[in-house]
Amino acid sequence: MKLCIVDDHAVVRSGLMMLLNAKEDMEVIGEASEGNEAIELALRLHPDVVLMDLSMPHGKDGLTAAKELKQVLPETAILILTMHDDDEYLFRAIHAGASGYILKTAPHDELLTAIRSVAAGNAYLYPTATKRLMIEYVDRLRDGEGSSMETLSDRETEVVSLVAKGYSNKEVAEQLVISVKTVESHKANVMEKLGLKTRPELVKYAMKKGLLNFE
CATH class of the missing domain: 1.10.10.10 (Winged helix-like DNA-binding domain superfamily/Winged helix DNA-binding domain)
Structure with a gap:
């Protein structure tokens, strides 16, 4: 798997590169610190998976970048890797085109499982997110807001x-x-x-x- 890492913290990118490059089936081929740079990088390198942070204050945010990236490279899987354990971010990430959503607090083994899952064309949510996603969806339908999952600009x-x-x-x-x-x-x-x-x-x-x- 060819991977790109997008995070505004250099130390996070370095740690992820060490972890992922140590795996026989993974290779980090590029890194970026914000969304615009990530899109340019992906267009040039065509990675299988992009690990995308959400909050990147010095450039385009992860949600916007994910949505734009899926439009130009639909075959590239996007795995959101974030500190935001938040339902609204989760919904918005999914509707921006992300294939998975995992927290930075997750164990290494879980992150590796998530990467392999989205690379294989599957979806991945961290363990408690699936239940919360279903509860929120049912609540929105009950309140007559079934379409509110759409991402607003x-x-x-x-x-x-x-x-x-x-x-x-x-x-x-x-x-x-x-x-x-x-x-x-x-x-x-x-x-x-x-x-x-x-x-x-x-x-x-x-x-x-x-x-x-x-x-």
Whole structure:
């Protein structure tokens, strides 16, 4: 298996390279510190698996990079390796195209199993994630939010937040420096993705997702 490691911490990349290169069936062929660099690297090297961190403050984040990478290299498996033991990150990673999600606190053997699993075309979630995924999915269906697993873009999330706070389309457009028509288009896309019909439903969604911070 040809592997690429994407993490903003050099010491993490070095440790992973030592671990993985010691395995007869694995070879680390490249490393990157942020998302843009990761995409360029993968396009050049065509790895079988990309180990992708989520939080990389000095460049493109892991979720965005994973989504873009799957569009250009659909055959490359993406395994999210992160400290975020969070349901929302888990859902967003899956819908960004990741084949697996594992925590950095996992034992080495579990990480190796996850890599081999996604390389073989299977999915891998850390042990407690599968149950949580099913519970969350059932809860969302029960609440009428079956489509809320769709990943919103950063701009769509900004629009949702401002609209839910009571800003008019014109005010949202002024704050984001875009046209009113673009705001209306984003709103329509969001409502369709989330399966929502009314503004109160949008406000309820924003509340659940923590998008009503008025700081």
